[in-house]
Amino acid sequence: MPPSDFTEDLAAALATAGLAVDACYQCRKCSNGCPLVFAMDLPPDQVIRLALAGREADLLGCRTIWVCSSCETCTTRCPNGIDIAGVMDWLKEQAVARGLAVPEPEVRDFHRAFLSAVKWGGGRLSEPLVMALYALKGGRWLKKLRRSAAAGEVATALELLRRRRLRLAPPKRLTGAGEVAAILRRW
Numbered sequence: 001m002p003p004s005d006f007t008e009d010l011a012a013a014l015a016t017a018g019l020a021v022d023a024c025y026q027c028r029k030c031s032n033g034c035p036l037v038f039a040m041d042l043p044p045d046q047v048i049r050l051a052l053a054g055r056e057a058d059l060l061g062c063r064t065i066w067v068c069s070s071c072e073t074c075t076t077r078c079p080n081g082i083d084i085a086g087v088m089d090w091l092k093e094q095a096v097a098r099g100l101a102v103p104e105p106e107v108r109d110f111h112r113a114f115l116s117a118v119k120w121g122g123g124r125l126s127e128p129l130v131m132a133l134y135a136l137k138g139g140r141w142l143k144k145l146r147r148s149a150a151a152g153e154v155a156t157a158l159e160l161l162r163r164r165r166l167r168l169a170p171p172k173r174l175t176g177a178g179e180v181a182a183i184l185r186r187w
């Protein structure tokens, strides 16, 4: 991969966002503890390494930032206090803000469905709503209906209902719903 011109810009942007990465000494404790590293194209320590090298294009196009579930195991394990999970989130935001192609569109759609459901729920999450929004995004549900692949998901939903793991009733309104709405308006 050719070097990029973004070294200083990327490091500075991360530091400005409270996500300085320059203390990394590549111990790999982050990658060794990551539960999803098997599905990533770059282990977390390499994400930090590439951030230090300013390889912005490589980072914004990688699958890793979308596979990351923000569990924060890496952040907790880092001996230098680097917020690796925060770096992953920041990179996702940059990729979306720039309209770049997302290698894992399902993850992006789920994030959007989740935030829309929280917004419409006044700060609380309605599980059926997030499921419905996710299913509708990108015509996903219609495609499944055409392939007769929706039956399994309906059966799962019914089973979750039976076990009381899924609430159909809308969530109660939050006391601080106005504050949450103000935060979400920025999104």
Ligand code: SF4
Pocket (backbone or CB within 6 Å): 023, 024, 025, 026, 027, 028, 029, 030, 031, 044, 045, 048, 077, 078, 079, 080, 081, 082, 084
């Ligand atoms: S755990 Fe921290 S210091 Fe070690 S490689 Fe990961 S980011 Fe770098």
Ligand code: SF4
Pocket (backbone or CB within 6 Å): 030, 033, 034, 035, 036, 037, 044, 067, 068, 069, 070, 071, 072, 073, 074, 075, 084, 085, 088
């Ligand atoms: S936050 Fe992401 S990168 Fe860090 S351990 Fe969890 S899944 Fe892995």
